[in-house]
């Protein structure tokens with residue numbers, strides 16, 4: 265039973281009653297001792313503390329973790345008064361999240377999102393599985409306080425997997441949390457920052473680990489960390505190609521599982537273009553902007569694309585993309601890897617009058633907060649105008665926004681404006697979205713963050 269109770273301002277319980285899990289500081293009226301009802305000084309409540317949240321009429325609303333330095337000061341973990349937030353609770357949440365993904369097994373994907381934060385009632389926790397490596401990212405003070413429970417449960421539920429942590433997103437600074445990454449030793453969680461090396465010497469930092477125990481091996485049988493978790497994992501997608509993922513140094517948890525569905529859509533689209541070509545054998549030319557490790561490009565090649573241009577500013581990402589083509593026995597002669605700013609590349613190619621059959625725009629998040637939404641919209645309109653100008657008549661633009669603040673409606677308007685500016689006539693063929701294991705919390709529209717359109721350019 266939490267010792268601290270947060271009482272909300274009158275009327276501020278509405279979103280919680282609708283089960284939206286976020287509480288902003290303005291909503292708070294008072295902080296009290298749960299037993300004595302005595303008023304407390306908020307500054308004395310420690311970050312990550314589990315608290316009870318009640319309405320102005322003292323109605324129970326939820327249990328939530330306190331994050332004093334975040335805009336979202338409380339994140340709800342349970343709306344049931346009888347719940348006890350202990351190890352069993354955490355394990356059950358994770359077990360249920362994993363069970364929700366069971367229908368995906370038939371797909372032949374070896375990369376899967378096991379826990380999608382709010383979508384799985386664990387705000388601030390993302391867990392991805394790449395082959396036999398489970399990579400978790402904790403981004404809130406609440407999840408930080410459940411650190412041991414989370415990794416213990418992940419280990420118990422997946423004893424055949426290595427556990428890796430990537431709690432090193434810049435957003436953790438907003439929560440006043442340290443940035444941390446490295447292998448997790450499930451037998452030594454209470455000393456998570458005091459891991460041992462192969463000789464049993466204490467390590468200060470999990471990044472220093474060079475040897476680990478092979479899964480299932482007898483105590484003391486050690487192998488090199490790089491053998492357990494190589495720098496590049498090749499992760500099967502739809503039984504078609506293996507995408508390069510680097511859990512140690514790659515973006516987020518190592519790569520972007522959210523675009524699996526749209527990458528597969530690209531594969532099918534390329535097959536269709538090829539089948540409809542004059543000789544039935546010529547696949548489309550594909551411009552893959554913001555390619556990262558080339559996932560869209562690999563599926564396009566597999567689908568028969570005659571040429572794929574991968575554009576990214578990151579040298580490492582492009583090197584991995586190159587490796588991916590060779591690893592999948594696809595034809596490197598059909599690929600280009602161009603290290604350049606996409607805006608510059610697009611402008612130059614528009615000026616030259618270049619055309620592609622398919623243009624993909626999958627930029628990073630342009631809108632970080634409400635205050636920069638307007639400038640983000642201009643950015644999206646700019647690249648989409650340029651992108652549309654590069655599509656040959658009858659071709660497609662596959663365009664995405666991964667900003668949680670951008671609604672599908674607004675994104676559609678931006679593309680409509682971009683088409684006007686580009687002086688092209690265009691139509692939406694289909695909507696695209698984050699893959700289904702990136703579960704959307706019904707009351708929390710922000711969790712439907714990745715949206716896209718397949719646009720036909722006439």
Ligand code: SAH
Pocket residue numbers: 519520523554555556557558559560575576577578581604605606607626627628
């Ligand atoms: N489509 C990828 C994910 C894209 S992530 C996939 O399916 O895996 C966004 C990528 O955009 C990152 O690799 C980042 O390096 C790159 N990037 C960000 N800003 C850029 C810019 N201005 N020009 C080119 N690449 C950029």
